[in-house]
Amino acid sequence: MTVDARHDAERTVPTFPATVGLVAGREIMSRLRSKAFVISTAILMLAVLASVILPSVLGGGDEDARVAVVGSAAAATDGVDGLESVPVADRAEGEALLRDGEVEAVVVPATSEGVGVTVIGMDEAPGPVVSALSIAPSVELLEPALVDTGLAYLVAFGFGIVFFMSAITFGSTIASSVVEEKQTRVVELLLSTVSARALLTGKVVGNSVMAFGQIVAIAGLALIGLAATGQRVLLGGVGPSVAWFAVFFAVGFVMLAALFAGTASMVSRVEDVGSVTTPVTMLIMLPYFLVVFFFDDPVVMAIMSYVPFSAPIGMPVRIFLGDAAWWEPLLSLLILAATTVAAVLIGERIYHNSLLRMGARVKLGEALAK
Known part of the structure; x- marks a missing residue:
């Protein structure tokens, strides 16, 4: 085999990386x-x-509940997560919005000597509104995750x-x-x-x-x-x-x-x-x-x-x-x-x-x- 032929044969042999x-x-x-x-x-x-x-x-579909608020009841709803306050002049206006389906509840100041607010719903208690207005106790954990x-x-x-x-x-x-x-x-x-x-x-x-x-x-x-x-x-x-x-x-x-x-x-x-x-x-x-x-x-x-x-x-x-x-x-x-x-x-x-x-x-x- 000539030198050129041997060189050609060597060139045709693929290297290990090339083969891999x-x-x-x-x-x-x-x-x-x-x-x-x-x-x-x-x-x-x-x-x-x-x-x-x-x-x-699916979780993002939960929009803030719109509630009609009367007078001083606005103080109880302002800044509450999950609630969107809609100020109204009186209870009657709030009930009209509730009947029209524009709000989920009406929040009015408590009557007589009561303290706090009263929540008015249509045909059942407005659970999300009640939950949002409920006062939860403070919780402390010894070993929080x-x-x-x-x-x-x-x-x-x-x-x-x-x-x-x-x-x-x-x-x-x-x-x-x-x-x-x-x-x-x-x-x-x-x-x-x-x-x-x-x-x-x-x-x-x-x-x-x-x-x-x-x-x-x-x-x-x-x-x-x-x-x-x-x-x-x-x-x-x-x-x-x-x-x-x-x-x-x-x-x-x-x-x-x-x-x-x-x-x-x-x-x-x-x-x-x-x-x-x-x-x-x-x-x-x-x-x-x-x-x-x-x-x-x-x-x-x-x-x-x-x-x-x-x-x-x-x-x-x-x-x-x-x-x-x-x-x-x-x-x-x-x-x-x-x-x-x-x-x-x-x-x-x-x-x-x-x-x-x-x-x-x-x-x-x-x-x-x-």
Whole structure:
């Protein structure tokens, strides 16, 4: 072979990054061309947007109750939340407005020696007006919660379901792709031109990019919905935790993707994928159920925030609740990153040792052997 011919051959051999980019690009385009993926993503994003907007729309429909006030009764209604005062000359004018449906009640000074006001309704007691004018006792809490319990549950559930759906969807996609290539013998052709490490890396990178893109799109849509509906208080509280959730998910999914690909390579039929990927699936399901049932247990949430497989849910929830010190997310992320590196190395070894072994399921010990 001449020198020029040897140089031409060397130039035709793609580098490792180029190969990874080709495989990742193929994975991304395959997902984007899948109608099932596009439809499921659209449904998930619409569900998230609806969960953000609908409570505000339905709750925002409660307008201030218009009440006709007579004379000194205005002092009792002025500045009261939920009431809009309409001054009238006398009781008769107020009753006329009430009969015409222009006000919900008439508030007049108490008769005789009574103190306070009298509320006049049409055919039943105007509950909202009475409640607004009622004097509530002052309340003191020994250990006031920083966040409303109901809101904390919704945020925890939101993080849990988004992590669960995205990780399961893209993890299963990687597993199915690996087994399909193995079952159809396509992998033998691929390995004749690219290394197993490049093939695995491309699959992990491509699906991780898609999963992270989906998470960012969902997070952005939720934040836009909060801003558009005027829920700026909630936006300010949930914004930092959403940002941390995206970061934790990006690192954590790489760990899960490598494990999904590695375990799936141990079988040669699509029908057998579930049997080998069940342990990884359980690592995704367990944090979801824990955060749903123990979101208000500080001990459980603290443990979850440091366990690598549950940290993408546990730590953002603690950040939202204000229970995490500034250094805790950084330490948790460091532990997650170290675990991810170990998981990638283990997944790569299983993948490399199992990919060309057809027929019976490869035993884990054999897959991990050097």
